[in-house]
Amino acid sequence: MLPPRFIFLAIVTPDDDASFADRKQRTAWMLCSPNNRILGRGRLPFDTEAQCREAVLALVRAADxxxxxxxxxxxxxxxxxxxxLxxxxLAVSHRSYLRARECQYNVxxxxxxxxxxxxxxxxxxxREPPRTVERMTA
Known part of the structure; x- marks a missing residue:
């Protein structure tokens, strides 16, 4: 069986005033299970892919x-x-859950x-869509 994997996303923020080349591109990560379910994701995107990858490695080192x-x-x-930490x-759920026990199981x-x-x-x-989902505050 395959192991869980971190997938890195190049996120382009839509901006009607900027040309495609001038749009800000950030990098985010998500952790997927072997059956491709998203288990969780980084709380914030990073300016560079290198920063994002280092943040994931630091998160793994601090897992315990x-x-x-x-x-x-x-x-x-x-x-x-x-x-x-x-x-x-550092990491958040990818979606919300109807019950507290489902949330606790998934974390x-x-x-x-x-x-x-x-x-x-x-x-x-x-391409990052506009946010319409209620988010929890830190």
């Missing part, structure tokens, strides 16, 4: 010191998680897969 935090979103009642959120899967994750080569291109 991460603290999972589950939070209910105010308006929907759905649950989201984040993984913190010394109070700083556990993320933390278990983290040390086994392999880094993929290159980046996948992704």
């Amino acid at each position: 010191r991460l603290t999972p935090v589950s939070t209910a979103l105010g308006s929907s009642g759905h649950w989201v998680w984040r993984a913190e 010394d109070g700083v959120p 556990g899967r993320f933390l278990a897969a983290l040390p086994e994750g392999v880094l993929t080569d290159g980046r996948r291109s992704l």
Whole structure:
């Protein structure tokens, strides 16, 4: 069976005033299970791919010191998680969950897969859509 893997995304932020060459490109990461389910993602994108890859390596090195935090979103009642190191959120859930126990189970899967994750080569291109989903604050 294949191991979990970190996938790196080249995110182009849409900007109607800039030409395609002038658009800001950032790099984000997500951790996928062997069956291609997204287990979690980085909280923030990075300016360069090298910074993003180093952040993933630092996260893997600190895997045993991460603290999972589950939070209910105010308006929907759905649950989201984040993984913190010394109070700083480094990874977040990719989606929200209807029940607290589903959220806790999935953060556990993320933390278990983290040390086994392999880094993929290159980046996948992704155009960042406008954010309409409620996000938890740190």
